[in-house]
Amino acid sequence: MQVVNKVLSKWNKKTELANHKISLNLQADINKVLDEIEDSLEFIRVSEEILDEKSFKVKNAIDDFNTVVNTYEQSAKNSKSDITNAKQVKKKVEEIAKDLGVDPSGVKNYNLIEKYVTELEDEIKKVPSVIKGFSNFK
Numbered sequence: 001m002q003v004v005n006k007v008l009s010k011w012n013k014k015t016e017l018a019n020h021k022i023s024l025n026l027q028a029d030i031n032k033v034l035d036e037i038e039d040s041l042e043f044i045r046v047s048e049e050i051l052d053e054k055s056f057k058v059k060n061a062i063d064d065f066n067t068v069v070n071t072y073e074q075s076a077k078n079s080k081s082d083i084t085n086a087k088q089v090k091k092k093v094e095e096i097a098k099d100l101g102v103d104p105s106g107v108k109n110y111n112l113i114e115k116y117v118t119e120l121e122d123e124i125k126k127v128p129s130v131i132k133g134f135s136n137f138k
Contacts, residue, residue: 069131076127079120086113 090113097104104110 065134069134072131072134073127076124079124083117083120083124086117089113090117 090110093107093110094104097107
């Protein structure tokens with residue numbers, strides 16, 4: 001019995017040492033994995049910062065785009081009232097010239113009115129396609 005006790009006592013110590021060795025090996029693996037995961041978590045944090053920054057830039061770009069479009073549309077709208085005023089002035093010149101029996105084209109800058117009106121009307125027709133072109137991001 002003494003031999004059995006001696007063998008069992010040595011065997012238990014070896015088992016305990018083996019458990020410690022396994023535990024130490026696992027601890028090294030755990031530490032390695034944790035270091036790798038921490039690196040990955042840092043990547044995620046950096047990615048989130050980049051996304052936040054990009055989202056901010058995209059929002060600013062959208063705001064800038066809307067400002068450009070609104071300004072362009074407002075300019076086109078203002079041009080319509082300029083066209084109306086120009087046509088009224090042209091009509092008045094024609095009426096007065098007719099009453100006086102003279103050719104209205106002899107009035108200084110009279111011919112420019114029609115030229116500018118035509119140019120503005122052509123540009124106003126292009127507004128939707130120009131705005132669509134603004135939004136064609138590539």
